[in-house]
Amino acid sequence: xxxxxxxxxxxxxxxxxxxxxxxxxxxxxxxxxxxxxxxxxxxxxxxxxxxxxxxxxxxxxxxxxxxxxxxxxxxxxxxxxxxxxxxxxxxxxxxxxxxxxxxxxxxxxxxxxxxxxxxxxxxxxxxxxxxxxxxxxxxxxxxxxxxxxxxxxxxxxxxxxxxxxxxxxxxxxxxxxxxxxxxxxxxxxxxxxxxxxxxxxxxxxxxxxxxxxxxxxxxxxxxxxxxxxxxxxxxxxxxxxxxxxxxxxxxxxxxxxxxxxxxxxxxxxxxxxxxxxxxxxxxxxxxxxxxxxxxxxxxxxxxxxxxxxxxxxxxxxxxxxxxxxxxxxxx
Numbered sequence: 001x002x003x004x005x006x007x008x009x010x011x012x013x014x015x016x017x018x019x020x021x022x023x024x025x026x027x028x029x030x031x032x033x034x035x036x037x038x039x040x041x042x043x044x045x046x047x048x049x050x051x052x053x054x055x056x057x058x059x060x061x062x063x064x065x066x067x068x069x070x071x072x073x074x075x076x077x078x079x080x081x082x083x084x085x086x087x088x089x090x091x092x093x094x095x096x097x098x099x100x101x102x103x104x105x106x107x108x109x110x111x112x113x114x115x116x117x118x119x120x121x122x123x124x125x126x127x128x129x130x131x132x133x134x135x136x137x138x139x140x141x142x143x144x145x146x147x148x149x150x151x152x153x154x155x156x157x158x159x160x161x162x163x164x165x166x167x168x169x170x171x172x173x174x175x176x177x178x179x180x181x182x183x184x185x186x187x188x189x190x191x192x193x194x195x196x197x198x199x200x201x202x203x204x205x206x207x208x209x210x211x212x213x214x215x216x217x218x219x220x221x222x223x224x225x226x227x228x229x230x231x232x233x234x235x236x237x238x239x240x241x242x243x244x245x246x247x248x249x250x251x252x253x254x255x256x257x258x259x260x261x262x263x264x265x266x267x268x269x270x271x272x273x274x275x276x277x278x279x280x281x282x283x284x285x286x287x288x289x290x291x292x293x294x295x296x297x298x299x300x301x302x303x304x305x306x307x308x309x310x311x312x313x314x315x316x317x318x319x320x321x322x323x324x325x326x327x328x329x330x331x
Contacts, residue, residue, distance in 0.1 A: 005092075006329065007320045011313055013096055014174065017103035018308055025110035033105050037075065037187055041194050044071070048205055057204040064195070064205035068212055072187040076180035083179050084329060099179055106170035106182040109304055112162045113297050116155050120290055123148060141275060152288040153273045159296045160265035161258045163228065165189055165213075167304050169220040175315040178328060188212045214256050221257035224303075225264055227310065231302035232268040235295060242268030245282050252279045265296055 048063035086095045122130035132143040173181035192213035195206035232239040245267025253259035266282030273281040
């Protein structure tokens with residue numbers, strides 16, 4: 001088998017997945033594999049909780065750790081088996097199509113844009129209640145009493161954080177480990193979003209999921225400025241202030257990773273982002289506005305393109321010449 005087309009196919013899968021996302025967005029929930037993974041998480045979480053009633057928090061922590069490690073590994077192995085068998089048995093066209101769809105479900109640019117735009121449409125109509133309701137679908141904080149500035153702040157924070165855990169990280173792991181990598185990450189991230197809370201019900205069972213999500217996002221979060229800063233420059237925003245605010249404020253959040261893209265975006269847009277009673281990022285040099293929020297979306301889209309062409313594809317090519325992809329596909 002000629003090996004160069006293998007490299008070509010891996011890159012074509014990446015570009016096709018990005019194109020599908022930008023043009024079509026997410027599939028309906030009833031067909032979405034991540035929704036199916038979420039249902040599995042619910043079933044297994046309820047099982048662990050029900051069997052640990054008389055065994056205390058240590059049993060829950062053990063069961064939650066098995067879930068946090070076992071489910072992502074299982075999903076990764078299934079993904080590896082399906083895609084490699086496709087490559088060998090059903091031809092390149094089907095391999096590219098199915099692989100592109102699998103990769104696409106691991107990240108989302110258009111869906112993020114759609115949800116934020118739904119909030120902004122309500123604000124443009126001065127419908128604060130509608131904006132709060134739409135915002136509640138995408139953030140974990142209580143939105144019932146937020147004013148317009150606080151809603152805009154939450155939107156920009158969401159956009160910045162989503163660039164790392166919803167876009168950059170899954171594509172990063174695709175570049176290193178192909179489809180199993182991005183699906184392992186997406187499963188861990190789904191576990192984190194569903195059970196990694198610090199309330200009494202979840203604190204033990206979600207402990208390992210939170211730790212793994214933090215670990216897997218360490219590198220993606222720390223390389224994100226390399227793409228957000230150039231994107232801010234292209235958008236003619238204040239990238240120097242972005243770097244300055246990131247250095248000053250990135251550790252203000254309890255999250256080990258989220259403060260980096262969020263503080264960078266606050267500085268680049270010259271606005272102050274705030275979650276009441278939790279943190280304040282940036283300076284109030286300029287007023288929060290719909291335009292600022294829309295600019296944050298543009299910045300993230302540009303940063304995504306820069307990341308794909310400036311990092312993921314070069315990494316794929318480098319690993320090809322290091323013979324990694326030949327080993328991966330058993331060539």
